[in-house]
Amino acid sequence: MPSTSNSSATRLHQRPIHERIDALLALSRQHAEHFCSPDAWLARQRYLAQHPTSLLVMKCMDGRIHLPHATRTPLGIITPFRNLGGIFDLGWPYLGELLTDSVLAAAQQGRGTLMCITYHYSAGQPQRGCAGFGCDTAAARAHAYGIAEQAGSLFGKDHQQVYPLVCGFETDSDALVIHGKAGAVLDIRDWVGQPAEALAVRLAAVCPDMPDDIRRDLLPLLEGNLAHVTSLYGTARALDIEHREWVICIGRGFDFLHLPNTALIIGPYGPDLAEPIGTAADIIAANMRHGRIPDDGFMLLASTPYQHSGVDRARAELKSQFLSRFAAQVIGQRHPELASKMRPHTAVVHWPTRRLDLLQSNN
Template sequence: MNLKDLPIQQRVEWLLNEAQVYCERFSHPDLSAARRRYVQEHPSPILVTACIDGRVNLAHAMQSPPGLMKFLRNIGPQLTMKRMDFASHVDSHISAAAALGQGSLIMVTYHFSGSHTHLGCAAYGCDTELARQDCFQVAEHIRQTYVSHAFPVYPLVCGFDTDIEALLIHGADGQSLNLSDPELNADSLGVWLNRLHPHLPENLAQDFLPLLQGNVNHAAELRATERGIALEHCEWAICVGNGFEFIRTPNVAMVIGPYSPDMGKPVSTAARVVARNMQKGRIPEDGALLLSCCLYNDGLVEKATAEFRSRLSADLAENIIAHTEPELTRRLTRLSAIFNVEKRSLELLHP
């Protein structure tokens, strides 16, 4: 039976098991050593802005090592440097990288469906060109803000085709590269990246290429399977906060990051998507999951603060869902958790 067709309790158990497996893999001595070697060879931090859409799972699609990429996720139009909350998270990331003597590569992304326009980003009315232009504006705002920064800050725009889970890398001169192209290889990929972004610092380019190659490999693996194109939404979980990097399976959860002062719009949107999935028979009607989570490092005070914020986020989200989709509220399994950054472990909180 397909995961999305299982009873809600089994789906929740599956998700919690995914978190446990992710933590175990992260702390496994051999894998930890391999990850440290990777970071030593490719130290540039990668920041990604992405929509809450559950079909958009770039860490999975780029075969990224655990914990390498940092994501800022919200409804597309709310991911803008004109919002101080979002801008402060971007600045924090860049400052942390600079403290380590590193520049920053920022992927500003939008998503679309290569086969059905109406299955694109609902936040932009499924207008892919509007989404693309908005991303170029965000990238330009970032570029202008940090043009005089001591370390290079390089934003670039990428589209993501949810049909085939492949990136479309945009260049500054209107050219683009579709990573689903079966003719691509490691050598040609480097040539293309240099052609699209000739001013991208070499160290950032060298650290970005393995992730691009990961997406080339991922797209090729999908072509070799008979999974079909995952066109429609099938999300059954609404995740609020951060610490959800253990969710590596696409089309499972709408992930809403804490990057907007108003949770109303993104949570309402997610609730409508999940409720519609039930109504359309894409997922069982027996229930959905609301999972809140906040990050913490080791420390009693920081842990207590994360616990408070996680529970508060769940309360706020549940109230919004009750107002938007009251029937869905009655079918919700609600869980609150905190996520240990050092151990990459999810810790459930008692009700």
């Protein structure tokens, strides 16, 4: 399996655009091969047998926020939902249907669901915070609490089947900040140098209403995050805490993109796709302007997953083609000069194997 280290992404982002795109597509092929391998399949089955809670994460499109990487969780375990600023409304029909289907599928298997509702911020420089909220951390956190309220209305306010957890992500350190009852907080940065075993006691105190099985399955993520944050202490992270994404992804099915700070990923989870696409283009343009990435081009990748051949795949192709055209139009209107550097690629993903098939591309 290719390296998922930050240094790998750092080296990649400095290369010419055609090499970056080739490397990313190669990564998708390697990911599919690994995902389908006997050892990876068995590892997922074993992990899910030991930690059966369904893990759903509502998060920003920001490429610096990569929870499998930051929690050292096997790929394919966490189901992400991404949008500008982590801004969601569970009343939006498509998003509500996806979430409900996921929760029902887990419940029918006897599994609970942990819904991590995230916001992100920078402790070092507020301007490195979330663009979707104008770097206003309080507003981002308040919105996360609003989503948690909606989740309670949708799935039950006792939180015994679906537990909505507001969770901060501090991008300077990659640390998780768990928000519990009555303002209680578990900040992973406070645990560096302390035994990971003590996290269980603190988590129970911070979230006393969390079901035992869900708490048990959250602990490996916190322990993995503690190990990750500890490993970063004392390292130079200037390139990792600043935006340096060079890919805009629109749609779903981007599991293979496990290099942090590489892509801005926008899911079709709200009525206004133009705003997050435009903001993503703003970030790419700023990255070029400030020399954080080469100005020779960026990749636009539209993707839709499908389960079966025939109509299911045909519908996925139409979705991806629409998303690609729509995104290109928005970028062209908002950043005409940037649009001339766009390298659009349209794809579908066979979800059972994670195989990405390109439909068309411009290099």
